[in-house]
Amino acid sequence: MKPADTIAALRIETPPATLREMALERMRRAIISGLFEPGGRLVERTLCDHLGVSRSVIREVIRHLEAEGLVEMIAKQGPIVARLEWDDARQIYEIRAALEATAVADCARVATKDVKAQLREALDELDRTSRQNSPLGILDATTSFYQIIFRTGGHTIAWDIVSRLNSRISRLRVMTLSSANRMTSGPAQIREIFAGIECNDPEAAAKACRAHVAAAAMIAETILGEKASSVHPASV
Amino acid sequence: MKPADTIAALRIETPPATLREMALERMRRAIISGLFEPGGRLVERTLCDHLGVSRSVIREVIRHLEAEGLVEMIAKQGPIVARLEWDDARQIYEIRAALEATAVADCARVATKDVKAQLREALDELDRTSRQNSPLGILDATTSFYQIIFRTGGHTIAWDIVSRLNSRISRLRVMTLSSANRMTSGPAQIREIFAGIECNDPEAAAKACRAHVAAAAMIAETILGEKASSVHPASV
DNA sequence: TGCGGTCTTATGGTATACCAACATACAGAA
DNA sequence: TTCTGTATGTTGGTATACCATAAGACCGCA
Numbered sequence: 001m002k003p004a005d006t007i008a009a010l011r012i013e014t015p016p017a018t019l020r021e022m023a024l025e026r027m028r029r030a031i032i033s034g035l036f037e038p039g040g041r042l043v044e045r046t047l048c049d050h051l052g053v054s055r056s057v058i059r060e061v062i063r064h065l066e067a068e069g070l071v072e073m074i075a076k077q078g079p080i081v082a083r084l085e086w087d088d089a090r091q092i093y094e095i096r097a098a099l100e101a102t103a104v105a106d107c108a109r110v111a112t113k114d115v116k117a118q119l120r121e122a123l124d125e126l127d128r129t130s131r132q133n134s135p136l137g138i139l140d141a142t143t144s145f146y147q148i149i150f151r152t153g154g155h156t157i158a159w160d161i162v163s164r165l166n167s168r169i170s171r172l173r174v175m176t177l178s179s180a181n182r183m184t185s186g187p188a189q190i191r192e193i194f195a196g197i198e199c200n201d202p203e204a205a206a207k208a209c210r211a212h213v214a215a216a217a218m219i220a221e222t223i224l225g226e227k228a229s230s231v232h233p234a235s236v
Numbered sequence: 237m238k239p240a241d242t243i244a245a246l247r248i249e250t251p252p253a254t255l256r257e258m259a260l261e262r263m264r265r266a267i268i269s270g271l272f273e274p275g276g277r278l279v280e281r282t283l284c285d286h287l288g289v290s291r292s293v294i295r296e297v298i299r300h301l302e303a304e305g306l307v308e309m310i311a312k313q314g315p316i317v318a319r320l321e322w323d324d325a326r327q328i329y330e331i332r333a334a335l336e337a338t339a340v341a342d343c344a345r346v347a348t349k350d351v352k353a354q355l356r357e358a359l360d361e362l363d364r365t366s367r368q369n370s371p372l373g374i375l376d377a378t379t380s381f382y383q384i385i386f387r388t389g390g391h392t393i394a395w396d397i398v399s400r401l402n403s404r405i406s407r408l409r410v411m412t413l414s415s416a417n418r419m420t421s422g423p424a425q426i427r428e429i430f431a432g433i434e435c436n437d438p439e440a441a442a443k444a445c446r447a448h449v450a451a452a453a454m455i456a457e458t459i460l461g462e463k464a465s466s467v468h469p470a471s472v
Numbered sequence: 473t474g475c476g477g478t479c480t481t482a483t484g485g486t487a488t489a490c491c492a493a494c495a496t497a498c499a500g501a502a
Numbered sequence: 503t504t505c506t507g508t509a510t511g512t513t514g515g516t517a518t519a520c521c522a523t524a525a526g527a528c529c530g531c532a
Binding site for chain 1: 330
Binding site: 314 | 484
């Protein structure tokens, strides 16, 4: 009897894919990919036509995206695609640095051969996409690299948070990653994180991780072309 | 001409308070306060009767709460109040430790006389409610203490995240805080954080903050009466 | 008595109808 | 020409209607 042939494996878990879930997924992707301009209005009836669903569905999806921070409601006018201020982006990078560094350190503590192999695989994928200079490929590869790290440490909630934050800076990330790639420093920095994990050195891995995020933040700042003229001298 | 008599002050900002927003607020409070049992079903039509609004409103509110993690959808059955596993709580305390320590350190770096005065006020309120042994009062006081800290450092997004996380462990928090109060260690720990901020010592403040969260997590674990028999030996 | 089939009902998923408010365009008067 | 009042249309807010399905009750048959 194969392991999968257990009684439990018989259970039918229908992912019944309600209209709402599909619409949510598509809307999210549309916003993240930049199909809808930041600040652009999301006219409900228009979206109904585009997606082929009723307003109920659209409105519930918008509520969800609103709670995720991808959509803002402006009173008496309706939903718009959330704009990204540099100050928000700065904070997001800062939070990511904290959460990712923690996850990386934990991962380095407990990483087994198996985990390291998975990470290596993700790195190879990253190299491949880097050589092809495929921004979206790089982003996916980076994402799965980190996902393995968070999963290994059991940081499911932190992963949720990071994913959500990342979706808010997705456009920035694409530019950041390809820019980092052009300078060939991006993959190198991630390799450094991996090096720390490989020899189970939490401090080194965490340090590399912080450096990586900080570098990304700096590139992002340059791209946004804004000064971090924040009144709040929070640490970077 | 008084300062408030400017042209700008004429602007009418209607907080138009849509039904949805009010319903959202009430539902959230109802869940947080434990009026709805964790795991309990949230039957839409029943909620309509209770709140006196239509299903559209209820459903959109539920979408929002779902994205916040307070409500879970179970397929073909509808929404239930999210249950809290100890593993989730553990992760939440861990994330809080990271974010709050960062915020506290930043606050200690830049805290002015004014900020310190505000914090002292919050502390006094905490003392007052502690003596009265009023769990909800303690919780509110603690919340405003931290809110001042996050606001001072400009960590608006981190504050959002922490608030959201806290609402997921609200029941636990009430018990934790009053328990900590009974042992009289809670207020003392918070005072320690304040001490670090008062003499602008980021490291000391952050350390006290981590200690405070860790203590809360330990109490929470005892209360939940479960072993952290996690497969993932993540740091505590 | 136990099993299977069927009917009922409760419930969520989806669509649509109605309304109030805001914005725009336009017409008329000073 | 410019300003103001009005009409109209677009849009979000809210309520309701309809449908499919799943869970439970009930009944009849072996």
